[in-house]
Amino acid sequence: MSKRTSLKDIAKELNISVSTVSRALRNVGEVSEETRRKVKELAESWKYKPDPLALGLLKNKTGYIGVILPDPVNHYFSTVLHGMNIVAQENGYHLLISYSYDQSVNEQKAIDDFVWARAEGLMICPAIDTIDIRKYQQIGGNGIPLVFVERDIPEMDVPAVITDNYKSMQSLMEFLIGCGYRRIALITNLEYYSVGRICYQAYTDVLKKKRIALRKELIIHGNMSISTSVEAARHLLQLTPIPDAVVVTDDCSAMAVMKVFQEEGLSVPDDIAVTGFNDEPFTSYISPPLTTVSRPGYLMGMKAMELLIETIKKSKSTTDCEKIILESDLVIRNSTIRSPERWTR
Amino acid sequence: MSKRTSLKDIAKELNISVSTVSRALRNVGEVSEETRRKVKELAESWKYKPDPLALGLLKNKTGYIGVILPDPVNHYFSTVLHGMNIVAQENGYHLLISYSYDQSVNEQKAIDDFVWARAEGLMICPAIDTIDIRKYQQIGGNGIPLVFVERDIPEMDVPAVITDNYKSMQSLMEFLIGCGYRRIALITNLEYYSVGRICYQAYTDVLKKKRIALRKELIIHGNMSISTSVEAARHLLQLTPIPDAVVVTDDCSAMAVMKVFQEEGLSVPDDIAVTGFNDEPFTSYISPPLTTVSRPGYLMGMKAMELLIETIKKSKSTTDCEKIILESDLVIRNSTIRSPERWTR
DNA sequence: TTGAAAGCGTTACCAG
DNA sequence: CTGGTAACGCTTTCAA
Numbered sequence: 001m002s003k004r005t006s007l008k009d010i011a012k013e014l015n016i017s018v019s020t021v022s023r024a025l026r027n028v029g030e031v032s033e034e035t036r037r038k039v040k041e042l043a044e045s046w047k048y049k050p051d052p053l054a055l056g057l058l059k060n061k062t063g064y065i066g067v068i069l070p071d072p073v074n075h076y077f078s079t080v081l082h083g084m085n086i087v088a089q090e091n092g093y094h095l096l097i098s099y100s101y102d103q104s105v106n107e108q109k110a111i112d113d114f115v116w117a118r119a120e121g122l123m124i125c126p127a128i129d130t131i132d133i134r135k136y137q138q139i140g141g142n143g144i145p146l147v148f149v150e151r152d153i154p155e156m157d158v159p160a161v162i163t164d165n166y167k168s169m170q171s172l173m174e175f176l177i178g179c180g181y182r183r184i185a186l187i188t189n190l191e192y193y194s195v196g197r198i199c200y201q202a203y204t205d206v207l208k209k210k211r212i213a214l215r216k217e218l219i220i221h222g223n224m225s226i227s228t229s230v231e232a233a234r235h236l237l238q239l240t241p242i243p244d245a246v247v248v249t250d251d252c253s254a255m256a257v258m259k260v261f262q263e264e265g266l267s268v269p270d271d272i273a274v275t276g277f278n279d280e281p282f283t284s285y286i287s288p289p290l291t292t293v294s295r296p297g298y299l300m301g302m303k304a305m306e307l308l309i310e311t312i313k314k315s316k317s318t319t320d321c322e323k324i325i326l327e328s329d330l331v332i333r334n335s336t337i338r339s340p341e342r343w344t345r
Numbered sequence: 346m347s348k349r350t351s352l353k354d355i356a357k358e359l360n361i362s363v364s365t366v367s368r369a370l371r372n373v374g375e376v377s378e379e380t381r382r383k384v385k386e387l388a389e390s391w392k393y394k395p396d397p398l399a400l401g402l403l404k405n406k407t408g409y410i411g412v413i414l415p416d417p418v419n420h421y422f423s424t425v426l427h428g429m430n431i432v433a434q435e436n437g438y439h440l441l442i443s444y445s446y447d448q449s450v451n452e453q454k455a456i457d458d459f460v461w462a463r464a465e466g467l468m469i470c471p472a473i474d475t476i477d478i479r480k481y482q483q484i485g486g487n488g489i490p491l492v493f494v495e496r497d498i499p500e501m502d503v504p505a506v507i508t509d510n511y512k513s514m515q516s517l518m519e520f521l522i523g524c525g526y527r528r529i530a531l532i533t534n535l536e537y538y539s540v541g542r543i544c545y546q547a548y549t550d551v552l553k554k555k556r557i558a559l560r561k562e563l564i565i566h567g568n569m570s571i572s573t574s575v576e577a578a579r580h581l582l583q584l585t586p587i588p589d590a591v592v593v594t595d596d597c598s599a600m601a602v603m604k605v606f607q608e609e610g611l612s613v614p615d616d617i618a619v620t621g622f623n624d625e626p627f628t629s630y631i632s633p634p635l636t637t638v639s640r641p642g643y644l645m646g647m648k649a650m651e652l653l654i655e656t657i658k659k660s661k662s663t664t665d666c667e668k669i670i671l672e673s674d675l676v677i678r679n680s681t682i683r684s685p686e687r688w689t690r
Numbered sequence: 691t692t693g694a695a696a697g698c699g700t701t702a703c704c705a706g
Numbered sequence: 707c708t709g710g711t712a713a714c715g716c717t718t719t720c721a722a
Binding site: 004049051052053054056057062064072073074075078079081082085089094095096097098099113116117118142226252255256258259281282285286287 | 349394396397398399401407409417418419420423424426427430434439440441442443444458461462463571600601603604625626627630631
Binding site for chain 3: 361362363364365368374375376377380399401402403404405
C-alpha cells in the first residue's frame with residue numbers, strides 16, 4: 001500500500017517548509033532557482049500530485065460535473081453522453097453520472113448529492129414526470145451553474161440545448177400529408193416535459209392547418225416501451241378503417257409497431273405506413289427501412305457541455321440564459337413510400 | 346448563494362463546541378440528552394449534511410466508484426452500466442465514469458485520476474489494445490479494490506465477471522455445422538483481450554474437432570465498425586465459392602454485413618447465412634431476424650458491482666480472486682434457417 | 691458532559 | 707527569498 005506523497009513529505013526530506021514547496025511547485029511567489037529545482041526534481045521522482053480532495057475543500061472546486069440522464073440504455077442518450085464526455089475530458093473535468101430512470105425523486109436525490117459533493121456544474125435532462133421545478137432553482141441558489149439538455153423547461157431562466165422537435169414533427173406531418181396520408185395515428189408520450197408532448201402539439205397544429213379532422217381515437221398515449229407500443233399498435237388495428245399511417249415518436253417502438261402490423265399480414269407501407277424518431281443505426285437496416293427524424297445527439301452533448309463549462313469558467317450569473325435549438329433532419333425511407341397503385345384502393 | 350451549514354455554524358448558534366455538535370449528531374460519545382436534542386433540531390432545520398470532501402480527506406473514503414468502459418455508445422455496455430448503476434445506487438455509492446474508447450492511454454489516465462481522487466474501488470473493462478498490465482497492479486498497490494468486467498486478464502489475480510464466450514461460440518459453430526454449413530467465414534477482432542479473440546479460438550477448435558479445413562481466407566480481422574465490416578463482407582463475396590455462412594462477433598456489424606449481401610442480390614440465409622453476437626433488441630426485427638448469442642449484460646454489471654462493493658466493505662486483500670463466468674444463450678433465428686431445398690444446390 | 695487541539699493536504703497571507 | 711499560521715469541515719484524542 002504505497003502512501004501518497006504530500007507536500008509535507010517533500011518538505012521534510014528537503015528540510016524546508018511546506019509553503020515553500022507549494023510555491024516552488026506552482027511557480028508562484030518568490031523561490032530561489034536552486035530550491036525550486038530541487039523541489040521539482042524530488043516531486044517528479046516521487047510522483048507528487050496535489051490531492052484533489054484537499055484542493056476541493058480549500059477552493060470549493062472539485063473538477064466534477066454532475067450529469068443526470070433519464071436512462072443508461074438508450075442509444076440516443078448515449079450519443080449525447082458521448083458528446084458531453086469528449087468536451088468534459090478535453091477541459092479536464094470528470095463526469096459524475098446519475099440516472100433518474102425518468103423519476104423525479106431519483107433526480108432530486110442526485111441533485112442533492114451532486115450539489116453537496118461540490119460538483120462545479122450540473123447537466124440535467126429533466127425527468128419526464130417533473131412538476132415541481134423548485135429543485136432546479138435550489139441549484140442556482142447554491143451558485144452552481146446548470147444547463148438543461150434534450151428537454152427544456154421554458155419557463156425557467158436556465159440555459160438549454162435542445163433540438164427543434166416541433167419543426168421536425170411539422171416537417172414529418174407535412175411530408176406525410178403531402179404523400180396523401182390522411183388517417184394519421186400518433187403513438188407518443190404526452191408528459192409535459194417530453195419530446196412527445198411537443199410532437200403532439202405539432203401533430204395537432206399541422207392537422208388543423210391542413211384542415212384534417214383531429215380524431216381522438218388515433219392518438220395513443222404510451223410510455224414508449226416496446227410492450228405498450230405493441231399494445232397501442234394492436235389497438236389501432238381494431239379501428240375501422242385502420243389508420244393509413246402511424247407516427248411513433250421513438251425508433252424502437254416504431255420498429256415494434258411495424259412488426260405487429262407485418263405479423264398481422266399487413267404491408268408496410270402499402271397498407272399502413274410507419275415512422276420513427278431519432279434515426280438510430282438499425283433504422284436503415286430493418287425492413288422496410290424506417291422514415292424517421294435524425295437528431296444531432298452527439299453535437300447536442302458537446303454544445304451543452306461547452307455551454308456549461310463556459311458558464312463555470314466565467315462564473316457567470318445565470319442571467320444571460322442561452323437556449324440553443326439544434327436542427328434535425330427528416331430522413332425519408334421506404335416505410336412511408338407507398339407504391340402509386342396502392343393509393344387507389 | 347445560500348452557504349452550506351457546517352458544524353461550526355451550529356456550534357456558534359448554540360454556544361457550544363464543534364466537537365460536541367459532531368458527537369451529538371453521530372450519536373457517539375457522551376452528550377447530554379438536552380444538548381443532543383437541541384443540536385439535532387437545529388441541524389434538521391438548517392438541513393445540515395456532513396461535507397463529503399472533508400470526510401473524504403479525513404477518512405480516505407469518498408463514496409465514489411470509478412468505472413472505465415470502452416465506449417459510451419454501445420447497447421451492450423449500456424446494459425452493463427445499467428446493472429452496475431442499480432447496485433451502486435442501492436449501496437450509496439456514486440459512479441465516476443470514464444471512457445477509454447478502447448485506447449490504453451486513455452484508460453491509464455482515467456486510472457491515475459480515479460486513484461488520485463480516492464475512488465474507493467475501480468471497475469474496469471480493459472481497453473482492447475492493452476499490453477502492459479502494470480497499470481492494474483498499481484491500483485492494487487494503492488490498496489484500491491479492482492474488478493474486471495466483460496473482459497478478463499486471466500494471468501492477473503483480479504476478480505472478474507465475464508460471460509462464457511468460448512462456449513457460446515462453440516455452440517454457435519456446432520449448430521451451424523450441424524445445419525450443414527461448411528464454408529463458415531469469421532469476421533471478428535483479434536486483439537488479445539477482446540471477445541473476438543476468444544471466439545476465434547473456439548472457431549478454430551470446433552473446425553478442427555469436426556475435421557473441417559481451416560481456411561485463412563475465410564477469417565477477416567476487423568475492428569467491428571460498420572465500415573470495416575462492410576468492407577469485409579465485400580471481400581468475402583470475391584471468393585469462389587463464396588462462404589455459405591458468415592459469423593460476425595457483433596450484432597451491428599452482422600446487420601451491416603447482411604445488408605451488403607442482400608444488396609448484391611443474395612438471399613440470407615439461402616445463399617449465405619449470417620450470425621451476430623449480443624442479441625441487441627433490433628436483431629429480432631431486422632429481416633431476416635438474426636441468429637445471435639444473448640449475453641446477460643445487465644446481470645453481469647450487477648454481479649460485478651456486488652463483487653466490488655463486497656470487496657470494498659470487507660477491505661479484503663485481493664488474494665481470493667473470484668472469476669465469475671456467466672452463461673449465454675444461443676438464439677436461433679431465420680438468418681441461419683435455410684429452406685431444405687436450398688441445401689441441394 | 692464538554693471543549694480544545696491536532697490532523698487530513700493544500701493555499702494564502704503576513705512577517706521576517 | 708522563506709517560514710509560520712490560519713483556513714477549508716470534519717473526527718478523534720486527551721484533558722478538564
